[in-house]
Amino acid sequence: MGEMLLKVENLTAAYGGIKALHGVSLEVEEGKIVSVLGANGAGKTTLLKCISSVMKPTGGSISFAGTTVAKKPYAVVKSGLVQAPEGRQILSSLTVYENLMVGAYLRKDKKGIGDDLEYVYSLFPRLKEREKQYGGLLSGGEQQMLAISRAIMAHPRMILLDEPSLGLSPLVVSQIFEILKTLKDRGLSILLVEQNAYKALSISDSAYIMSVGTIVRHGEAAELLEDDSLTQAYLG
Amino acid sequence: MLLQQIINGISIGGIYALLASGYSLIYSLLNFSNWAHGEVAMVGAFCAFYGVTIAQLPLPAAAVAAVLGAGVISVINERFFYRRIREKNAPTTFMMIAAMGISTILQNATKNMFGVSVKIFPSMLPVTSVAIGNITIGIYDLISLMVAAVALVGLELLVNKSKFGIGVRSVACSSYTSSLLGINVDRILVGVFFLAGSLAGAAGLLLGLKYNVSSTMGSIGTKAFVASVFGGLGSIKGAILGALILGILETLVSGYISSGLKDLVTFVLLIAILIIKPSGLMGVNVSEKV
Numbered sequence: 001m002g003e004m005l006l007k008v009e010n011l012t013a014a015y016g017g018i019k020a021l022h023g024v025s026l027e028v029e030e031g032k033i034v035s036v037l038g039a040n041g042a043g044k045t046t047l048l049k050c051i052s053s054v055m056k057p058t059g060g061s062i063s064f065a066g067t068t069v070a071k072k073p074y075a076v077v078k079s080g081l082v083q084a085p086e087g088r089q090i091l092s093s094l095t096v097y098e099n100l101m102v103g104a105y106l107r108k109d110k111k112g113i114g115d116d117l118e119y120v121y122s123l124f125p126r127l128k129e130r131e132k133q134y135g136g137l138l139s140g141g142e143q144q145m146l147a148i149s150r151a152i153m154a155h156p157r158m159i160l161l162d163e164p165s166l167g168l169s170p171l172v173v174s175q176i177f178e179i180l181k182t183l184k185d186r187g188l189s190i191l192l193v194e195q196n197a198y199k200a201l202s203i204s205d206s207a208y209i210m211s212v213g214t215i216v217r218h219g220e221a222a223e224l225l226e227d228d229s230l231t232q233a234y235l236g
Numbered sequence: 237m238l239l240q241q242i243i244n245g246i247s248i249g250g251i252y253a254l255l256a257s258g259y260s261l262i263y264s265l266l267n268f269s270n271w272a273h274g275e276v277a278m279v280g281a282f283c284a285f286y287g288v289t290i291a292q293l294p295l296p297a298a299a300v301a302a303v304l305g306a307g308v309i310s311v312i313n314e315r316f317f318y319r320r321i322r323e324k325n326a327p328t329t330f331m332m333i334a335a336m337g338i339s340t341i342l343q344n345a346t347k348n349m350f351g352v353s354v355k356i357f358p359s360m361l362p363v364t365s366v367a368i369g370n371i372t373i374g375i376y377d378l379i380s381l382m383v384a385a386v387a388l389v390g391l392e393l394l395v396n397k398s399k400f401g402i403g404v405r406s407v408a409c410s411s412y413t414s415s416l417l418g419i420n421v422d423r424i425l426v427g428v429f430f431l432a433g434s435l436a437g438a439a440g441l442l443l444g445l446k447y448n449v450s451s452t453m454g455s456i457g458t459k460a461f462v463a464s465v466f467g468g469l470g471s472i473k474g475a476i477l478g479a480l481i482l483g484i485l486e487t488l489v490s491g492y493i494s495s496g497l498k499d500l501v502t503f504v505l506l507i508a509i510l511i512i513k514p515s516g517l518m519g520v521n522v523s524e525k526v
Binding site for chain 1: 402408414415416
């Protein structure tokens, strides 16, 4: 067993008085892809917001690489944990290149930034072609490629991906999920939040299934993939 | 004659542009009108004035005092007031109200400390003018023009070409996403307030040299605000263009109609233009937000 890179314990969170997470615990081992699956409103995005410190949990703990996650979102990124947020959140009035440079904003190693830029362009040649275009002009698939590439530019140990398949054609989804496997082979750990359960399980090592703010099931991806009752009950 | 008036208009418009660009910059990041911006310019003018009269500084050193003094007061406003309001997740209107409060506080504090009397810079440069063909331009106007041109070109380059500029435009696009991607938004804002404040300080000094220094001179901020709205709030280029047009309009009205009607006619024209083009000259276009 490798080291547990991310450890969430008994996490609770609320919007105003309305509880969104009721004691969520999960772990991501270094170098693995772990999925969090569940229908809309299960609390998946809330969980990621807490991990990235853009939302303050009401209880529980989150540790990354053995230490409690930083309080400021930029400091979380600095510690090696970066998020490609829901809806891609491309900076529309910045060019593709500038979006990537925002991803690398905390870094000072010019050489490393150059190497990573070349790497993401090799993963997604489309982005290189559109380097000078405004982010807002990209198609949905290209925006998702940019969102993932932007996260890679931070040179993280772990990426949090929020619904990368949302609104994309099956072909583009397959292409992006193939890239996620490539990233894993490169040693990156990934926490993948998805509604597209089959797709996500097919590339994951293990998965957690969330429903109304709690984890209802946890297991190896292969084992969950075979359990029809489960997918019917929770994933629709 | 017309060309002469236009040159004069550009010279005063350049000073408005120094203020309006800062106004726009802060608006594009925080979505509120920083009503204290004119008083920041006033603080800069006072720093330079007392630098010259009490500390016996030469003009360039006094200019540095104006730029730094105004930059620092602008950062203090952000660090101790606006940020605290933001951290409570209050509506942006609260920041605008706080800015109005800061504006009044700075004005009254200055009045009480330094008196209501209007202060005039001792003459530091020979009263002379430069003739180019038929046009003559006063030495202070020439300096104003050059300072504004250099500062504003510098600002455009900084915002569009530097790493800090990418951070600024990223935060203007979405401060939430920026923080998620690793940008220290608070630090960017401190930089932006310093930058906007220093530009205002330069404007304050130039206004002080052209006219005089007083605790109420911050009211010039209203014109800068109008210029930035007119140009399209949130766009630096728009703010600069709006400020230049405002300056030229004012001079033309004073020159050809009456200086007493200057503000009246100018504002009527501006309102008319806003009705015809409500987004301002360069507003709305997403790719042009800063």
